[in-house]
Amino acid sequence: MISVQQIKNILLNQELVDGLFIVEILVKQGNVILVSVDRKEGITIENCKQISRLIENTLDREKEDFELKVSSPGLDQPLKVHEQFLKNIGRKVEVVKADGQKIIGELVNVNKEYIELEYSEKIKVAEKKKKQIVINKVKINFKEIKTTKVVISFK
Numbered sequence: 001m002i003s004v005q006q007i008k009n010i011l012l013n014q015e016l017v018d019g020l021f022i023v024e025i026l027v028k029q030g031n032v033i034l035v036s037v038d039r040k041e042g043i044t045i046e047n048c049k050q051i052s053r054l055i056e057n058t059l060d061r062e063k064e065d066f067e068l069k070v071s072s073p074g075l076d077q078p079l080k081v082h083e084q085f086l087k088n089i090g091r092k093v094e095v096v097k098a099d100g101q102k103i104i105g106e107l108v109n110v111n112k113e114y115i116e117l118e119y120s121e122k123i124k125v126a127e128k129k130k131k132q133i134v135i136n137k138v139k140i141n142f143k144e145i146k147t148t149k150v151v152i153s154f155k
Contacts, residue, residue: 001064002033003027007025008022016051019039019040023036023038033066033069035051035055037070038072038087040083040086048070048071052070082112089107089108090106091106091150093105093148095115095140096148098143103140115139116140118136119136120133120136
């Protein structure tokens with residue numbers, strides 16, 4: 001059986017497209033290999049073909065047959081690696097924390113330990129009759145995050 005580490009080694013030991021990063025590698029029953037890659041500028045079909053050829057030319061079908069699919073991560077998929085968070089700074093995201101709390105806001109900062117979101121909410125201010133919109137910033141440690149997805153809007 002082909003291993004995830006084998007595929008990772010193939011990709012890491014070769015010079016690939018500038019800025020390319022691995023999002024996920026899965027090897028399913030029957031040697032079905034699923035490789036998800038991305039880069040800050042976005043991934044092209046040509047980039048996927050290059051990676052596919054590299055893997056196919058390195059693995060030996062005579063020893064072990066396999067099926068290979070190389071793609072970019074889907075828009076509906078949660079962010080999985082640090083580079084994806086960096087790529088999406090400035091975009092609206094939905095974070096579901098480990099305790100189930102949902103926060104939707106703009107991703108404004110990312111470091112190795114946490115992300116920072118900016119979001120607005122209406123709250124009652126003591127002297128005012130109407131609720132006021134207040135801009136909040138919150139830092140969420142990666143350990144507290146269950147999932148983070150980019151919010152897709154068609155404006």
